[in-house]
Amino acid sequence: MCHVSRLFKFAVLMMSVVLVGCASSAARINTWEGSPQEAANPAVLKAPGAIQVKSVNGQNMTTYLIDDLALDYGLLPGKNEVVFTYKTIWAKSGVVENGESKVHTIESEPQVVRFDAEAGTTYRFAYEEPSNRREAEAMMDSFSADIVTAGGQNVASSTNWDGQSIFRTARTPIPQASGDNGAPAGTTLDQLKSIWADASEEEKRAFLRWAFE
Structure with a gap:
């Protein structure tokens, strides 16, 4: 058995x-449809494993069985909208009963951040990182993440997601890229x-x- x-x-x-x-x-997961001219020099948003990107510009992103992957997202230059959650996992102390989860999962409410991406620029998420589960739980009521450049410049901060995208027509990702991005x-x-x-x-x-x- x-x-x-x-x-x-x-x-x-x-x-x-x-x-x-x-x-x-x-190299990255592209978030646009077709082969627009701007795709020749896209921006890149680096998302660590604790950030779960749910949608980009109104298009739902793929959910993987392993959900703590660090992923890169290719963004077209211009206005972009990213919906995400922040999730951390903490081991339980003491004895765990049969069938009981061995970990505590702490996850924020959905967040949205909108910013103008510049061609060829790399962005990343920046946020306060808790040192223990209690700190993680305390952070959730007011959690917010910043989008910063590789040089540390803050370009936008996230707010609670109200479910309303500014993109009426969702962009669908390229089904499967070839070459370096495939x-x-x-x-x-x-x-x-x-x-x-x-x-x-x-x-x-x-x-x-x-x-x-």
Whole structure:
């Protein structure tokens, strides 16, 4: 029974890796339709694992089975609208009952940030990071994240999302880019090997503990 459980867990993980292989190995996830001229030199928004991007310019973003991935989003120059949540996970102390989650999940209400992206500029999320679960819980009522440039310049701050997008017509992402922005070439096994090779030693140990616990 334990052997079956391990095989099932491993299979689920492999499915997750295949699904996120493009996001993990590709340069970025593009958020526009077709091949507009501005796409030749897009802006890039870097989202850490704690930031879950829900939509960009009215278009829902893909939800992956592994939800703590650090992802890059390609943005067309000009006005952009990003809806996201902030989520942290904290291990529970003490004994955990059967069927009970081993972690506390703390997640903010949906946030929205709107800013004018400049061609070729890289942006990232900046926010106060809690040192423990209590601090994380206390932050949620007033949570806000800033969008800053690589040089640290603050260009916008997020507010609570009211569900109303400024984009009447959602832009759909390019189904699957090719070349530098596409999924890694080769078979699924090749992709898995590539992702494993890029993983840190800590990530490899964490995976092995999870797969065979």
